Amino acid sequence: xxxxxxxxxxxxxxxxxxxxxxxxxxxxxxxxxxxxxxxxxxxxxxxxxxxxxxxxxxxxxxxxxxxxxxxxxxxxxxxxxxxxxxxxxxxxxxxxxxxxxxxxxxxxxxxxxxxxxxxxxxxxxxxxxxxxxxxxxxxxxxxxxxxxxxxxxxxxxxxxxxxxxxxxxxxxxxxxxxxxxxxxxxxxxxxxxxxxxxxxxxxxxxxxxxxxxxxxxxxxxxxxxxxxxxxxxxxxxxxxxxxxxxxxxxxxxxxxxxxxxxxxxxxxxxxxxxxxxxxxxxxxxxxxxxxxxxxxxxxxxxxxxxxxxxxxxxxxxxxxxxxxxxxxxxxxxxxxxxxxxxxxxxxxxxxxxxxxxxxxxxxxxxxxxxxxxxxxxxxxxxxxxxxxxxxxxxxxxxxxxxxxxxxxxxxxxxxxxxxxxxxxxxxxxxxxxxxxxxxxxxxxxxxxxxxxxxxxxxxxxxxxxxxxxxxxxxxxxxxxxxxxxxxxxxxxxxxxxxxxxxxxxxxxxxxxxxxxxxxxxxxxxxxxxxxxxxxxxxxxxxxxxxxxxxxxxxxxxxxxxxxxxxxxxxxxxxxxxxxxxxxxxxxxxxxxxxxxxxxxxxxxxxxxxxxxxxxxxxxxxxxxxxxxxxxxxxxxxxxxxxxxxxxxxxxxxxxxxxxxxxxxxxxxxxxxxxxxxxxxxxx
Numbered sequence: 076x077x078x079x080x081x082x083x084x085x086x087x088x089x090x091x092x093x094x095x096x097x098x099x100x101x102x103x104x105x106x107x108x109x110x111x112x113x114x115x116x117x118x119x120x121x122x123x124x125x126x127x128x129x130x131x132x133x134x135x136x137x138x139x140x141x142x143x144x145x146x147x148x149x150x151x152x153x154x155x156x157x158x159x160x161x162x163x164x165x166x167x168x169x170x171x172x173x174x175x176x177x178x179x180x181x182x183x184x185x186x187x188x189x190x191x192x193x194x195x196x197x198x199x200x201x202x203x204x205x206x207x208x209x210x211x212x213x214x215x216x217x218x219x220x221x222x223x224x225x226x227x228x229x230x231x232x233x234x235x236x237x238x239x240x241x242x243x244x245x246x247x248x249x250x251x252x253x254x255x256x257x258x259x260x261x262x263x264x265x266x267x268x269x270x271x272x273x274x275x276x277x278x279x280x281x282x283x284x285x286x287x288x289x290x291x292x293x294x295x296x297x298x299x300x301x302x303x304x305x306x307x308x309x310x311x312x313x314x315x316x317x318x319x320x321x322x323x324x325x326x327x328x329x330x331x332x333x334x335x336x337x338x339x340x341x342x343x344x345x346x347x348x349x350x351x352x353x354x355x356x357x358x359x360x361x362x363x364x365x366x367x368x369x370x371x372x373x374x375x376x377x378x379x380x381x382x383x384x385x386x387x388x389x390x391x392x393x394x395x396x397x398x399x400x401x402x403x404x405x406x407x408x409x410x411x412x413x414x415x416x417x418x419x420x421x422x423x424x425x426x427x428x429x430x431x432x433x434x435x436x437x438x439x440x441x442x443x444x445x446x447x448x449x450x451x452x453x454x455x456x457x458x459x460x461x462x463x464x465x466x467x468x469x470x471x472x473x474x475x476x477x478x479x480x481x482x483x484x485x486x487x488x489x490x491x492x493x494x495x496x497x498x499x500x501x502x503x504x505x506x507x508x509x510x511x512x513x514x515x516x517x518x519x520x521x522x523x524x525x526x527x528x529x530x531x532x533x534x535x536x537x538x539x540x541x542x543x544x545x546x547x548x549x550x551x552x553x554x555x556x557x558x559x560x561x562x563x564x565x566x567x568x569x570x571x572x573x574x575x576x577x578x579x580x581x582x583x584x585x586x587x588x589x590x591x592x593x594x595x596x597x598x599x600x601x602x603x604x605x606x607x608x609x610x611x612x613x614x615x616x617x618x619x620x621x622x623x624x625x626x627x628x629x630x631x632x633x634x635x636x637x638x639x640x641x642x643x644x645x646x647x648x649x650x651x652x653x654x655x656x657x658x659x660x661x662x663x664x665x666x667x668x669x670x671x672x673x674x675x676x677x678x679x680x681x682x683x684x685x686x687x688x689x690x691x692x693x694x695x696x697x698x699x700x701x702x703x704x705x706x707x708x709x710x711x712x713x714x715x716x717x718x719x720x721x722x723x724x725x726x727x728x729x730x731x732x733x734x735x736x737x738x739x740x741x742x743x744x745x746x747x748x749x750x751x752x753x754x755x756x757x758x
């Protein structure tokens with residue numbers, strides 16, 4: 076694993092480079108003849124020699140990079156020399172020109188490895204490759220998840236792992252890992268990969284960046300248990316790795332009974348804050364478990380200590396349960412009341428605004444739950460506030476660009492307020508929609524922050540937030556009235572791709588429409604298709620149905636048929652003109668509903684009611700729809716799928732009109748938040 080000969084190798088490597096002579100060679104490179112160079116080689120000494128022939132300027136850039144590597148390599152015990160090939164002395168390293176395009180790694184006078192010079196493209200590549208060869212026992216290169224699991228299993232209960240992913244060998248990140256391995260390679264097993272699939276397999280996000288993990292395997296005794304992993308969130312650089320490893324070496328949790336202002340730990344020396352969880356004798360065990368959980372979450376970001384109030388001479392405000400101390404010298408400690416561990420995490424990450432306790436404040440005016448969000452939507456937005464949304468997938472509109480944009484292309488516009496929780500929650504759904512439609516939609520997705528452009532929103536009759544409107548050339552904007560979720564908004568957009576109602580021109584086309592074949596890609600979003608049947612002279616009825624179809628656009632597929640042979644369809648489906656045919660695609664049946672002398676609103680109501688189930692399962696999505704019926708809900712609670720016998724009984728009662736004044740429905744408690752202590756987990 077970690078070779079005991081590490082210290083010998085560290086000072087016992089010679090590194091020889093073959094090149095073509097460069098007249099203006101840099102002074103920091105020692106210049107020797109071949110005989111002189113080989114006479115200086117000693118066992119246990121490292122050397123980098125660059126053999127050169129005269130009058131070839133094409134290696135000038137390489138020599139500049141090599142010169143920059145001299146001092147860092149000397150720090151690792153590797154000297155650098157340029158060897159001038161002369162006619163008077165023969166050496167196999169002054170041979171053919173193709174041999175002069177390689178780099179040779181020696182220990183003493185023993186050749187260890189050779190590299191093509193094009194792999195040493197800059198100073199980082201030179202240092203990274205040299206150390207990688209030097210530390211072949213300390214740094215294991217792997218390509219598969221199985222390799223990683225084998226190393227992890229072999230080290231459980233023995234040693235910890237420093238695992239890193241770099242995009243390629245020879246990059247600055249690779250150099251940083253090698254330099255860290257030079258220092259810590261005898262303490263930890265370093266593991267390196269360039270395989271992005273391996274990084275994906277351990278659930279890492281932002282896989283385009285280099286990553287550094289610390290695997291806590293030494294404390295794991297059960298071979299079936301996975302080693303806990305801590306990700307370094309800072310960029311992969313030598314100093315950051317050093318600071319990160321130092322925090323991994325520090326105690327996870329320390330108990331103290333002294334003034335927080337006087338406590339000193341390695342975290343403060345590294346510029347990291349301290350978090351004190353205030354404890355007392357009666358709740359010590361529970362407080363310690365909480366503190367350990369917080370310590371794992373903040374590992375590498377802050378030091379966590381358990382502060383024993385009972386043994387403390389310093390007076391701490393009675394209600395304070397957390398003390399926060401920044402790393403800046405002289406910074407005062409902060410006494411906080413935090414009833415949610417997530418708020419402690421957020422405090423450290425610098426993205427929360429928690430009021431400090433004032434010792435002279437009126438306790439009667441302060442609620443013990445002052446830092447807990449009452450509004451669950453606001454709390455959800457707060458918990459996800461660090462998530463970086465890809466806003467570039469939508470176009471941000473201003474007062475200057477709005478009119479030109481919506482005129483130039485069919486557009487969906489989200490009007491929202493950046494200060495409002497519901498707006499920000501829906502913005503996340505809106506961006507999810509943009510991701511789903513990326514590259515497939517002709518509809519331009521845009522947004523207007525009404526907090527910045529209030530006059531524009533007022534001109535568009537936006538008086539509440541959030542609001543979604545669809546703008547199409549030559550038509551009035553259509554407001555979205557559905558649920559504030561990705562799938563419902565997606566349904567609205569997709570169903571608006573076709574006319575509402577769509578004009579059907581033949582009996583065959585009508586049959587394809589009713590069977591779902593005509594718009595089969597839209598059937599998943601509209602399980603019912605509505606077809607209005609009219610004789611050619613029913614002008615008023617057709618106009619009313621057209622207006623109703625426009626009103627229902629985005630909710631259901633509607634079509635209209637009024638050709639001379641309309642009686643073929645009306646006779647087939649037993650419909651009296653004018654009539655509605657409702658094709659229920661899930662059940663595979665078509666039913667007819669007459670609507671003679673019905674106004675536009677009546678038609679809308681008929682279609683809306685027809686879309687409702689007789690005995691529905693109530694969900695978050697459909698609850699508002701059934702509440703709009705303004706009837707009391709008669710709810711049957713179930714711990715799973717509904718019993719068919721119960722369904723049969725309810726449907727019988729409905730058929731016999733015993734439940735006309737109620738809306739019968741059922742609720743599956745296995746898929747709701749009912750009965751749970753909090754509902755935030757369901758958001």
